[in-house]
Amino acid sequence: xxxxxxxxxxxxxxxxxxxxxxxxxxxxxxxxxxxxxxxxxxxxxxxxxxxxxxxxxxxxxxxxxxxxxxxxxxxxxxxxxxxxxxxxxxxxxxxxxxxxxxxxxxxxxxxxxxxxxxxxxxxxxxxxxxxxxxxxxxxxxxxxxxxxxxxxxxxxxxxxxxxxxxxxxxxxxxxxxxxxxxxxxxxxxxxxxxxxxxxxxxxxxxxxxxxxxxxxxxxxxxxxxxxxxxxxxxxxxxxxxxxxxxxxxxxxxxxxxxxxxxxxxxxxxxxxxxxxxxxxxxxxxxxxxxxxxxxxxxxxxxxxxxxxxxxxxxxxxxxxxxxxxxxxxxxxxxxxxxxxxxxxxxxxxxxxxxxxxxxxxxxxxxxxxxxxxxxxxxxxxxxxxxxxxxxxxxxxxxxxxxxxxxxxxxxxxxxxxxxxxxxxxxxxxxxxxxxxxxxxxxxxxxxxxxxxxxxxxxxxxxxxxxxxxxxxxxxxxxxxxxxxxxxxxxxxx
RNA sequence: GCCUCCAUUGUCUAGUGGCCUAGGACACCGCCCUCUCAAGGCGGAAACAUGGGUUCGAAUCCCAUUGGAGGUGCCA
Numbered sequence: 001x002x003x004x005x006x007x008x009x010x011x012x013x014x015x016x017x018x019x020x021x022x023x024x025x026x027x028x029x030x031x032x033x034x035x036x037x038x039x040x041x042x043x044x045x046x047x048x049x050x051x052x053x054x055x056x057x058x059x060x061x062x063x064x065x066x067x068x069x070x071x072x073x074x075x076x077x078x079x080x081x082x083x084x085x086x087x088x089x090x091x092x093x094x095x096x097x098x099x100x101x102x103x104x105x106x107x108x109x110x111x112x113x114x115x116x117x118x119x120x121x122x123x124x125x126x127x128x129x130x131x132x133x134x135x136x137x138x139x140x141x142x143x144x145x146x147x148x149x150x151x152x153x154x155x156x157x158x159x160x161x162x163x164x165x166x167x168x169x170x171x172x173x174x175x176x177x178x179x180x181x182x183x184x185x186x187x188x189x190x191x192x193x194x195x196x197x198x199x200x201x202x203x204x205x206x207x208x209x210x211x212x213x214x215x216x217x218x219x220x221x222x223x224x225x226x227x228x229x230x231x232x233x234x235x236x237x238x239x240x241x242x243x244x245x246x247x248x249x250x251x252x253x254x255x256x257x258x259x260x261x262x263x264x265x266x267x268x269x270x271x272x273x274x275x276x277x278x279x280x281x282x283x284x285x286x287x288x289x290x291x292x293x294x295x296x297x298x299x300x301x302x303x304x305x306x307x308x309x310x311x312x313x314x315x316x317x318x319x320x321x322x323x324x325x326x327x328x329x330x331x332x333x334x335x336x337x338x339x340x341x342x343x344x345x346x347x348x349x350x351x352x353x354x355x356x357x358x359x360x361x362x363x364x365x366x367x368x369x370x371x372x373x374x375x376x377x378x379x380x381x382x383x384x385x386x387x388x389x390x391x392x393x394x395x396x397x398x399x400x401x402x403x404x405x406x407x408x409x410x411x412x413x414x415x416x417x418x419x420x421x422x423x424x425x426x427x428x429x430x431x432x433x434x435x436x437x438x439x440x441x442x443x444x445x446x447x448x449x450x451x452x453x454x455x456x457x458x459x460x461x462x463x464x465x466x467x468x469x470x471x472x473x474x475x476x477x478x479x480x481x482x483x484x485x486x487x488x489x490x491x492x493x
Numbered sequence: 494g495c496c497u498c499c500a501u502u503g504u505c506u507a508g509u510g511g512c513c514u515a516g517g518a519c520a521c522c523g524c525c526c527u528c529u530c531a532a533g534g535c536g537g538a539a540a541c542a543u544g545g546g547u548u549c550g551a552a553u554c555c556c557a558u559u560g561g562a563g564g565u566g567c568c569a
Contacts, residue, residue: 011569046568111567127495127565153567171498180496180565188567195569219497219564242499243562251562277505280518284506288517307499307506310562314504317519327532365531375530395528443528455530 004036005209008062008069009199011043012054016061016261018313019214019244019252022278026241027212028067029279029301039206040072042083043199045192055083061261065271066294071206079206084198091193094201094231095154095186103230104186107134107155108145130155130183154187156197156223164222169239170306171215176222184223196220200227203236212239239303242282243310252313264318268341268369270329273322281311291324323367335359338372345373349380351468357421358466361458378451379466382475385452387486395440402445403483408435409446410476413464421465428461449479 006027010020031038040062042055059074071077081087098104107130114130121128135157137145146152158181165175186197193201203211218240228235246252252259264274276292284307285292285300292300326334338359346353358376366372377383390402397405412431416423432442447460450472456463464472 009569013569043569049568107567114567125494129495129565155567174497176497182565185567190567192567194567199569214563214569215498216563216569222497240498245562248561280505282505286507288507290505290518309499311506312504314519317505320519323531361531367531392529438528440528445528447528451529453529457530459528459530461528 002209004031004034005039005207006031006036006212007039007041007203007206007208009041009043009202009213010058011046011049011195012051012058013049014051014054014057016057017252017259018261018264018274018278019259021061021065021261021274022244022281023212023214023241024062024067025065025275025279025297026239026283026301026306028069029297030210030212030239030303031070032298033301036209037070038067039077039079039208040069040075040082041202041206042073043195044083044085045188045195045198047085047190047192057262064265065275084193084202087198087202088192090205091198091201092187092191095193095197098156098186098227098230099154101230102157103227104154104156105135106137106142106146106152107183107185108137108150108152109133110151129180132157132183135183151189153185153189155183156186156227158183158223158226164226166221166225166235166238168218168221169210169237169303170242171218171240171308174218174221176219178222181223181226184220196224197227200224204228204231204233208236210237210239212241215240215242239306241306242308244281245310245312247312268337268371269318269322270325273318273325276325277318277321281313282307291321319367326366326369327364329363331359331363334363334366337369338362338366341369341372342376345376346380351471353379354466357462361462365457375457378453378456379463382450382478383452385448387483389448389452389454390445390483392440392444395444396438397441397444399483400487402449403480403487405437405442405445406449406476406480406483408437409442410473410480413469413473413476416469419465419469421461424464425461446476450475 008020008024008027010016010024028038030036040058042058044050044055055073062069069075071079071082073080073082076082095104099106117131118128134155159178161178163175163177164181165173168174184196185194187193202208221238221240225235244252246259261274265271272293275294275297276290279292279297279301280290283301283305286302286305289300329337335356339355342353342355342358358379362372362375365375387399390397390399392398408431409428412427413424416427428442428446429439432439443460447456447463448454450460450467451463458466467475
């Protein structure tokens, strides 16, 4: 059996689209699973859309994700070069061979003429398909124009009758009536091959055995197969992938601003989570497993698990995966990843903050790193809050009675020796026991008084510790004053 | 318009003629735990697009309808 060779062939646009990452991933997984080779090829035949530095983004992203390629522009390999613009001169002879065998022809129609004919066809309510106008030029006419240096393109000469079909490993049998096949351009006026042509030539020359790509190529594949046949080349296996959608109607598009790999990384999504989730949009292992490392994906991946229908990219589920991965992070790793976000949150604060302790509290609650600043902001500045927050039915607390609880705690905290979490916890609990109160009746108001929030990461003890003695007591004083102001002095104490 | 493809809960999906009173996961809701939240545990609501066939039997096969996607570029 011949070695499996897959390829990822992006065009360098400057960003890595998540759909592209997934395509690369499946190619990578299949090659590794089969013990084959994964090839990276850059498709930059469109000279008008060149973006400087764009290939670097592709390298960086793939490497960052752990998808190492065996052959590629920067790595070499026996089928190079791996950048199509570097292969420019190699395509024309193949096109000329096709012309000799009658499978292609020179076309001298200008873009303007084409546009005119297209408009005319549309005016008549017809679809425009290239009319093979130049196919009927006499040999002499063609020679003359070529000699005269009239600009030309080379078009594929597709059959007008019958149908062409092929078998796709995901979609099964696909057949297209030949009369719907357009005589597509193979070589452009600037001498560059089109994607359509370069793809076929390169995939063959590079010995690609399995072509895994987006399903937008499903209906142009018959034209590629006609080319393979014209050359007498073996047709590779096709694996067309369902589209990744933003919602039911729309593709995940570059316009959305959140379709790029880098967008998610900078928001604080872990690449492991992104890869894990992406693998599952359009593929499933056949059992209920969901958590996969890259190596596990390699083991589990199989083309039979690929689905046919488009899948919607669900950020909620990605976020769940992300939270899972964050929780599993070794603590030191979490701390180092969270620290920049902590620093951002506490910028300009004069108090010290125990990042380690904060990180311990936050690791299990972090879904995406960019949500950290908002979650910990209350530690920097006391938020404004409504006294209603002191209401809690279960804790049996209310604004009217909150001051009593706070006044009970205050001297305990003031008398505290070392300001450690354990000390705070033990002394306050002792006092609660002594008074025969319920924990919540004291701790709820205390937490509200020093955080101003209904929900906080950590409880009263943790927050008090993080705030430090001075800030805690200051917040406590202010809370007591405000409550007494509203409801009068309590009579406990 | 024409061509191709697709169609199970809100979402990702399992399901390849009887194992399906349709399974798992996210999200949602409730309960437990608990000083809040989160995590965790338990439970709940939620789907075979519609209509015809085929068959003893259909989510599964066939046809039509509807809906959706893709293609129809000297873009890839």
